[in-house]
Amino acid sequence: xxxxxxxxxxxxxxxxxxxxxxxxxxxxxxxxxxxxxxxxxxxxxxxxxxxxxxxxxxxxxxxxxxxxxxxxxxxxxxxxxxxxxxxxxxxxxxxxxxxxxxxxxxxxxxxxxxxxxxxxxxxxxxxxxxxxxxxxxxxxxxxxxxxxxxxxxxxxxxxxxxxxxxxxxxxxxxxxxxxxxxxxxxxxxxxxxxxxxxxxxxxxxxxxxxx
Numbered sequence: 001x002x003x004x005x006x007x008x009x010x011x012x013x014x015x016x017x018x019x020x021x022x023x024x025x026x027x028x029x030x031x032x033x034x035x036x037x038x039x040x041x042x043x044x045x046x047x048x049x050x051x052x053x054x055x056x057x058x059x060x061x062x063x064x065x066x067x068x069x070x071x072x073x074x075x076x077x078x079x080x081x082x083x084x085x086x087x088x089x090x091x092x093x094x095x096x097x098x099x100x101x102x103x104x105x106x107x108x109x110x111x112x113x114x115x116x117x118x119x120x121x122x123x124x125x126x127x128x129x130x131x132x133x134x135x136x137x138x139x140x141x142x143x144x145x146x147x148x149x150x151x152x153x154x155x156x157x158x159x160x161x162x163x164x165x166x167x168x169x170x171x172x173x174x175x176x177x178x179x180x181x182x183x184x185x186x187x188x189x190x191x192x193x194x195x196x197x198x199x200x201x202x203x204x205x206x207x208x209x210x211x
Contacts (some may be wrong), residue, residue, distance in 0.1 A: 001042055002190070003183030004035070010174050011043045014156050015050075018124050023150030025157040027132075027168050030176030033211050036160035039176065040128050043158050047126040050156070051075075051119060053125075057134030066094045068139035069112055074126060079118035087111035094138070105138070109145030115152045116146065124154040132161035132168065140167045147171055178210030 001008065007028070014024045028036050044052055073095070080088055080097075090107035092098040112174035119125050129135070131144060142169040147157055164173060177185060184205045196204075 002187045003039065003179045004039065004042075007039055007174060011039065011158070012046060014158070015047055015126075016041070018050075018126075018154055018156045022156060023153040023155045024156075025147040025150055025159070025171055026174055027164050028158065028160045028174045028176055029162065029164050031178075032162060034176050034178055037130055040158060040160055042127060042129055043156075044128060047124075047156065050124045050126040052126050052128070053116075053119070054140075056130035057132055057136075057139075059134045062134055062136050064136055065138035066108070066134045066136065066142070068129070070095045070139075072129070073145075075113055076115050076119040078117055082113045082118050083111055087114055087192060091115065092159070095151075104170075105141055106145075109123045109142045112142045113146045113149055113153075116155055120154045125156070127155060127157045127193060129157070129159040131202050132159050133163065133165065135145065140165070144168055144171075171204060180210060181205060184208065184210040199203055 002164055010026065014026055017024050028039055052070050053075055054069045057068055063065040064172060068091055080091065083091070083113070087110050089098065089100060091111035093100040093103045094108050099138035116127060132140065135143070143159070150157060160169065161168065165172070185201060188201065188204060
């Protein structure tokens with residue numbers, strides 16, 4: 001990745017900590033198009049030996065409770081039976097697996113944490129959440145609950161959002177800035193199928209402001 005040494009170092013430290021048995025979370029925030037998704041892809045690629053789980057906020061699903069967290073947890077539903085019964089039932093209702101009254105948000109948060117911890121018991125887990133600004137509120141609350149309780153788990157949770165928002169406020173943050181002029185030009189030139197006039201190149205870099 002061009003011009004992202006600082007960001008890569010932060011992500012590498014997070015992964016090294018998880019490999020050493022210390023879970024962690026990182027919220028990467030920055031304006032649309034600045035490269036947050038590319039950093040998530042780097043984190044996934046760098047997480048060698050990790051199990052990977054991914055989800056993303058979808059603007060059209062913001063009114064569907066637990067839509068995003070269900071996508072994140074779906075690869076690990078075979079671990080559901082290992083959870084305490086109240087958590088098992090709360091998550092089962094939240095994910096539409098069983099019927100029942102609206103689940104207690106605290107029990108859902110505990111259940112998501114427990115499910116991810118079970119998944120990470122034999123192999124460290126990298127959980128990636130993109131476009132968190134479009135998470136449904138129930139998923140955002142559950143993930144924020146999990147994010148504050150990862151110290152004893154071999155789990156890395158990396159969340160990308162345009163702004164942290166109230167639920168993610170106070171979590172470790174990586175502010176993703178636009179690329180500098182030289183790096184922006186290098187990146188642009190690497191993506192072009194043919195050479196452009198130097199004046200045109202400079203204008204594109206100036207107009208995009210490193211984004």
